[in-house]
Amino acid sequence: MCIGIPSRVIALNDQMATVEAMGEQRDVSLILMPEAVELGDYLLIQVGNFAVEKIEPERAREALEYLREVAEQAGLQPA
Numbered sequence: 001m002c003i004g005i006p007s008r009v010i011a012l013n014d015q016m017a018t019v020e021a022m023g024e025q026r027d028v029s030l031i032l033m034p035e036a037v038e039l040g041d042y043l044l045i046q047v048g049n050f051a052v053e054k055i056e057p058e059r060a061r062e063a064l065e066y067l068r069e070v071a072e073q074a075g076l077q078p079a
Contacts, residue, residue, distance in 0.1 A: 004044030004052065005067070006060035009037060019045060022064060 007019035007028070015030045017037060028049045030037055035054060037043065042060035043051040055063075 004046050006042050006055060006063045007045050007051075008060070009039055009041045009043060012037065012039060017043070017051065019043060019051075021045070022068070 005021050007021035007026075009017045010020050010025070011018035016027055017030055018025055018027050026045075026049060028043070028045050028051050030051050032050050032052050033043075033054070037051070037054065042055050042057055044053040044055055046052050
């Protein structure tokens with residue numbers, strides 16, 4: 001099982017995007033995306049930095065809040 005991290009697109013460059021989640025930015029590949037991606041979209045990012053699915057903003061916010069809660073319960077400092 002893989003955990004997809006919801007991330008917001010903040011820059012686009014050909015088949016790559018810069019995304020942000022929980023205060024962290026990273027570059028991800030869009031080659032597995034079946035649909036067009038635009039600035040501000042939320043994507044699920046999997047291991048290997050591949051975007052695999054576009055998701056609704058509310059679903060992304062709920063997932064990020066859950067991940068923050070899990071990190072806090074584990075004694076980690078989420079961004």
